[in-house]
Amino acid sequence: xxxxxxxPHHHKPNKDSKKPNHEVCKRCGIILxxxxxxxxxxxVKEHKKLKQLTTTLCPxxxxxxxGIVEGVLTIDRAIFDSGTKEIQNExxxxxxxxxxxxxxxxxxxxxxxKDKVAVNTLTKELAVTIGKHIKKSRKGKLQIHYSPxxxxxxxxxxxxx
Numbered sequence: 001x002x003x004x005x006x007x008p009h010h011h012k013p014n015k016d017s018k019k020p021n022h023e024v025c026k027r028c029g030i031i032l033x034x035x036x037x038x039x040x041x042x043x044v045k046e047h048k049k050l051k052q053l054t055t056t057l058c059p060x061x062x063x064x065x066x067g068i069v070e071g072v073l074t075i076d077r078a079i080f081d082s083g084t085k086e087i088q089n090e091x092x093x094x095x096x097x098x099x100x101x102x103x104x105x106x107x108x109x110x111x112x113x114k115d116k117v118a119v120n121t122l123t124k125e126l127a128v129t130i131g132k133h134i135k136k137s138r139k140g141k142l143q144i145h146y147s148p149x150x151x152x153x154x155x156x157x158x159x160x161x
Contacts, residue, residue, distance in 0.1 A: 022043075022047050022052055022053055022054075023053070023054050023055070023056045024044055024047075024053050024054070024055055024056075025037075025055075025056065025057055025058035025061055026055040026056065026057065027057055027058070027061040028058060028060070028061055028103070029041075029044065030058055030103045031043055031044050031047070031053075032058070037058050037059070037060075037102075037103055037104055038103060039100075039103050058103075058104065059104055060103065060104040060105075060106050060122050063122050064106070064108065064122065068122075069108055069120045069121065069122065070121065070122060070123050070124045070127075070151050070152050070153070071120070071121040071122070071123055071124040071125070071126055071127025071128070071152070071153050071154075071155065072118060072119070072120055072121075072127060072153075072154050072155070073118070073119040073121070073127045073130055073131050073134075073155040073156075073157065074116050074117070074118055074119075074154070074155070074156050074157070075087075075116065075117040075118075075119070075134065075140075075157045076115075076116060076140065076157065076158045076159045077113075077114065077115050077116055077117065078159035079134070079138050079140050079157060079158075079159050080112075080117050082138065084112075087117075087134065087138070088110055090133070090134065090137065091107070091110060091119055091130055091134070092107065094129060094130050094133050095107035095121070095126060095130065098125075098126050098129060104122065104123065105121070105122065105123045105125065105126040106121065106122045106123075106126070107119070107120075107121055107122075107126065107130075108120040108121060108122060124146070124151060124152060124153030127153055127154075127155045128144055128153060128155055130155075131144070131155040131156075131157050134157055135157055138157075139160060140157045140158055140159055140160060141157070141158045141159075141160055142155065142156070142157050143155070143156040143157075143158070144156075
């Protein structure tokens, strides 16, 4: 009896049709292509012409809709007072760069309070990346705490006293 090799899972044809079926997010417009969510308007147009698209919500839009946050970065207000608008812009620029690399990494919001600033992100990796960048530019002490049971990270950036 011959050994029969099966193709990898992502090469198996779709059960419903012989043509590959791609998913596009109806909220943000990113497409699931070859097992990865990505921004690719040309690919979306191409598959719309061929009628090979199904609309759905991507994981990031689903998490946003449900209010799920996987990363929280807390910054001491002392670090922020050196240039509130500059640091907010820096946070948004880092988030935009990361979102261009991976559209599922998104900044949810920045909330300012009297003694701290909280930055909420959809992924723990984005919170850590922003914390490391701000630490490098503003000279603080960074602490990262990963939850052992959930996909969650708390990042703290404290001023050096």
